[in-house]
Amino acid sequence: MLPPLPSPPQRPMGTPGHGVLTTRQKQNRTLMQRKGLGTRGLLVNLITNHFRVNIPAYKLDDYFYQYSVTAAREDGSTVEGIGGGLGRKIIKKLVQTYGAELNGRKVIFDGEHTLFTVGSLPNNNNSFTVVLEDLLPFSSSSRRYGDNDHDPQQDLKRAKRSAKSQMFNVEITFSTKIPMGLIANATNTHSHHQQDDALRVLNIILRQHADMYYDPCLLVRQSFFVNTNQNFNDVGGGVQACRGFSSSFHTTQSGLSLNYDVSTTVVIKAQSVLKFLEESDIVKSHDRIDWAKAERVLRHLRIKVATSQLEFKICGLSEKPCKEQLFAMKFKRGDEVQTRAVTVYDYFKKQHHIATDKSASLPCINVGKSNRPIYYPVQLCELLPLQRYKKALSSNQRSVLVDKTRQKPQDRKDVLERPSTIEGYNMDPVLNACGVSIDPHLTQVQGRLLSAPKLIVGCEQRLIPRDGRWNFMHKKLRRPVDMQRWAVVNFNAYHNSRWFCEGLIRSGRDKGLNIAPIYRIFEEDACMRNEPPGVRVEKICKKIEGTYSFDERPRFLLCFLPEKKNCNLYGPWKRKCLMDWGIITQCLAPGRVNDQYFTNLLLKINAKFGGINSELDLEDGIKIPLISRCPTMILGMDVSHGSPGQVDVPSIAAVASSREWPLMSRYRASVKTQPSKVEMIDSLCKPTETGDDGIIRKLLIDFRRTCENNRRPENIIIFRDGVSESQFNQVLNIELDQIIKACKLLDNDEAWNPKFMVIVAQKNHHTRFFVPNSPENVSPGTIIDKNICHPQNNDFYLCAHKGILGTSRPVHYHVLLDEIGFSPDELQELVHSLSYVYQRSSTAVSLVAPICYAHLAAAQVAQILKSDHSAESSSSNVEVPSFNGEVSASMFFC
Template sequence: MFHQEQVLPTQVRAVVGTSGFCSGHTGPHRQGLEHGNTLQGALSAGAAQRTVGDTSSAETTNQLIQTLQLPMRKECGTMGKSIIVETNHFALDLSRVQNNIIIHYDVTLEPSFPQRMLRAAMEEFRLKHYPKRFPAFDGKKNLYSSGDLPFGREMCDHIALCDNESGKERKFKITIKYASQADLQSLVQYTASGASLLPPQKAIQAVDIILRNVSAFRFVQAGRSFFSPPKGRVVELGDGVEMWHGFFQSAILGWKPFVNIDVAHKGFPSARNVVDLILEVCKLRREDLQKELSIQQKEDFLNYIRGLKIDYMLPDVPTSKRTYKVNNITKSPVEQFFELDDHKWISVAEYFAYEKKVILSYPHLPCLHVGSVNRLKPIYVPAELCTVTRGQVTIRKLNETQISNMIKNTTTSTDIRKQKIQEALRSVRFNDDPCMKEFGLSVSDRFEKVEARVLEAPQLQYNVEVGKKNVVNPMKGVWRPLTFLSTNKLSHWIILNLNKYTKEDEMRRFGVEMQNVGRTLGMDIAPPPPPKSMQPPTKNTHQLMEFFKTVKTEVQLVVVVIPDRGDCYAKVKKVAELNVGLLTQCVKGRTMSRLNPAVCSNILLKINSKLNGINHTFASVSRPPCLFRPVMIVGADVTHPSPDQLSIPSVAAVTASHDPKAFKYNIQIRLQPPKAEIIEDLENIMRQQLLFFYRHTSACKPERIIFFRDGVSDGQFAQVLKSEVLAIRRACFSMSQEYEPKVTFLVVQKRHHTRFFPRSEDADGRYKNVPPGTVVDRKITHPTEVDFYLVSHSSIQGVSRPTKYHLLWNDDDDIMTENEIEKIAYYLCHMFSRCTRSVSYPAPTYYAHLAAKRARVYLEGENIKLSNLQSQQHICAALKEIVSDHPMFFV
């Protein structure tokens, strides 16, 4: 059980009351308050008569909480070996700023489309009314200038431009109104003292738009990144998509202002003739184009072409060129008829033959329905006369093949990536831009040098066997497994083959290899019976369900061999976990054909976890102090559907440990409205997790909760703090009015572009990355709050992406110091059950990703009613016997 060692009490680091914060800064951090003024004390005082489980006073609680301030840094971490790294943060120089006041104008353009022409319209407006001034425009509605522009508080005028796509003239009515002002000097003051409770958001936004204004005129913008057409060889990613190179840029605040520059890559629709794209997308040969496409081929083509712009042009007639958006595909030119002005009906093929003198080469391919959908007479154009317009920014997700090809073509070492970043910086030419000069801003061309530390990896304990080593020291983030710490005998199991290419002798060899490798890992595995085979399930999963029901009482586990492609995995998991209550381990056919001891070892890492075994834990010398008392470690994430998936909900997943070794986790899953980032049912989720912990630890309550929250952006910190931290508190309070565990709440972020470049003597591996355990908590981090970057893994491909941690709440900064938080974050990266290498973020967060991914599997093919998600929760609820008997079934 947990070691009974005394822990020091501490104070809550937030203030509750109606008058804001009760104390200001004392040195670099705020003082805590006495217990009577803690958050939990306020909850108790405000709801003294509540019964256990009652959460009716949530509104009262929210009224009590006026402002919650993030913990502030007492001192930076000190553990580990010191090294110097360079980072892709470039100092933003404000020393030459003449006019500290930035004027913000609100811009209205009528019409507000097409958006691609708005910058050009504003540039014409500038040349006409203030040609010697160079304000920054965000491309939508915000304009920033250094001091007042030469008109009063408002100006309105009309601008006419030629639309290059349609060849027509477009007129815009532009109105500019004074909105507000920002002080650039506030950036300097904030980073110097941290005295302001909130960063100068207006100034940050203004600077970011000024920097973005420089790039927007010369590059194709996609979000925060900018791209230019490929020069020389075009990298085709497959299925009608080509890769463009570009760069990411963003203004950020560390201990001083910086510009973050990184390389970027994105898939763009290939600018090729539509017929060639049909060949590629539909996997056809040229001779196949003389007949009509099948229903499936039409669907594949439509999924690709719908919503894209195409350039239509008659052969050798450049003046006929027009650009249209594709609404749909229709019948072939010989079958698609339309009405002429004289009310005669004619086929598209006949029209082009007689009116345009063009004989179509592929009259059986679908026509494209283009132009306005509201047009009385729709426009149909033959596919062969169309080319996909170059440089279109889409929000579509790449498929597996495209992602694989992109990785192959973008994987580089740190020195090559550094060189590409320098090239990107030179191509932008920030310091030559008249807008930058007018504001007095300049960007350094030197990578910022930062002091870093390399933390020592934890020693990991395996099972004790006489005369054998039971502790391993990870080297460069990797180690060899020893005998599992604890196992359960796999005495009854069976192999089910759903892959027609897997041979019976391969499955028999798999059974023997599993037994052999199991012995080396200390896991007793009985020989399986002869494998069973059946056709992979299609829409009807009845045969699979009957098989699972038949063997449920006879076996502990079914190993299912599945095809390398398709939705077989989803069907297996849904039937086994939602309908039958059976533990399964899926193995792809290609894995079965490449079988070796290392592959079997990796499979057994997962199987042992599913059977409630423990692979490894921290050796006693490496056990973090916070784990010597009952502690629950939690990982949480909310995953969202892609922008084009309009009928799919978001998924909130929360995993929590329930054993003293911090190895075993269980999951809670909830469906949420699309794009809802806050975990809406967190109070009930945490209550269920606390009850699970209580039952599985012999009636023990965690004295501390360490919460790792993924998927939250900086702008959502306040919302998460007020909603989710309070939900955790209410869940604890519902267990008992006296129950007040210490809470440490960290946000885990991977969606950033910070990279580290080590000196040659510190470089690790073929890609020359910083070594695992590298932590940076100064200079490029927040000037006063507790945040740090940690590279916890050894990169398999390319440049390591550090994980950023930001502390939002800490009840116990005497025990949970920055050193301790950095250490526990790094150590937990060694506790992921599925591999014997440290991963890029803590195991509980990784498990939250896996849990959300499993929920996505459950949702495949389901018709979800977004209007009543509460009634749909059962769709992603695994059967109780799976959840209670095998909590780690999801790994």
């Protein structure tokens, strides 16, 4: 074992290398430009879901003029948040009324506070009076039906009589102008910000087009969803998968293009509120209702009331059931107005002749405000269509969602090739005013098919993956490990666990693993099945602790869980094993067991124990360009966030780093929590009085301990996942600065300046590739770096995996920085090869393995925190519990 590294000498805060950025760190880095195109690989012709866009030359001298918009009512009160439905109505009416005063300009409204025109308005400051004829005097959230101070029947009559005009004073003030010519001249390396602004205007036109031509229409960023039956698929729990389309303009090497693709979101099923509650398991019976949960789910959803056909937004629920909830009903007796207390149930039964017996014992829906409630019986309320469901889906819902929304390549291509789509855009009056015309045919591009890298398995046997796959039949693992002390824990999950273990031992010996006979199987008592997860885990752990002495405890525990995914025992069990005991564990919930199942399980176990299942032939000797020559560290970085509806759950930053240079197949991970929904990692370097307590320092020390001759990395390659293009500069100038600072603080050697490469991997995009005249997906190893890539920046698309179900989604790699000096071919070969070192499977993965490992580590820690009682009570300030030293450097996440 290598001797421990000496502690860095203390130096005063503020000296170089102790929290102060050097000149190299202070520079404001910009994205690197493309150095060239790759040439290796077999040329292949493909088509993509991009449509070429043409703008005539005479239009390139035009400008988009940007204006800010404010609106005030007749009494002078400002319209708070002009965005949304009211804002669009005001602008639409303004254009209809004052078309001549606007010089016939086509208006583009972003739905918020900004308006664009093609050509300028007559004046820089414009004032208009807009009259809307069809607005009720009350907002949808405060109409007085069922109000404590009003008679619902009288209020309804008053509302109908008051369906009169409302007047708004609209101010439109000039802000700036944006040249349209920058869009066409995409290869120009200057004025990127203005080019992005012009693209933003064009993309707003696409959103406006969808909102104008489809009613109702749900807009989600650049995707739109229409309320037609064929677009919906039930996924259970009262929610549906809704199919729509995504459309956006992009500048590419070939000029401007329209990216058009199928998109999916999850929406609330349009049905009665009561039916929705029943389907979502909130209402099991009228005497067993979790109304606190029901209120959380229903709050802010929009409904339509059967008696009036009016629409409202749900504010909450009444404290009492419908037959007991009172409100003050006004009535006239002679010339005197009197009030009397009436229940909501009696009112609707008498005034509207509606029997609300079904919801008499249920709370009412409140569509008013907390201090001025407006109640309706649940029975009369229908949920409106196209309302996004923002809560977390269950594992079964996610499985159904994937199954019902996937499309084979040919089916997806047929949908995208429908001529009506592009015809609609070509007929749009605003796009016509911009001179935009779109070619209705999918764009042809040229890609290259990279050869799969050679792999080495046991007994120095070399193999070449076919179609992104290989197998271990009649083969040994590259570096198998011994399993001498191990036991089994069975949470009432698998009734034939001893037979399973015997099959695992036989399969392991075939693969070269020396697995000792099973020592003992710990069965959970049947009476514990209904106990809380933490109690069940603690109970069986006491059995284990009562059986072994501390020195004789098993090194590995195989754990049978009762559920395949999201089992609530997983978190507390992993916490106990990895953080308290320091014991490697593998959880499973067997379904159909065969030799392939045993093989996949053994791959995970061997990797966790420090073994290697297969490695690249490039790793055997000095064959990897620029990496084998000097110590190179590879990092995969990702941040995992809670579900969309969870705002008090911490985000989890995970970094996986390579070890045992010159290998690229061995990794370890370090994980930290950070504030909820924060994407930039803030704990890469955390200077203290005595050094650094950040993520990177631990990984640098580990790399040095496992590197030949105890050397520090001279090259550091960073793969970052989960960031958008708007955050690229933050990765370069915030996260990279932290990493450089961590290097300086390692042992305060100013002469050590490793070179960096930063690459961002994106899967959240809508570019797809198809093989002409073939129903199959593109082949593994397909790479595209021309035609539809960025005109200046260094990016490429890679589809490294074999797409079996649905249409393959390529990974979009953006090279932000390269101080090492890779050629395009060397870099693309490296990224492709890193898709083949994922130790959990015998297939190439779509993302490079370091990022996959960071995903796994973050997901596992998220489950541990979820099960921790302190995580539920202290919101987003939870710290990740320390991993036991026995497992902290292992691939526990495999």
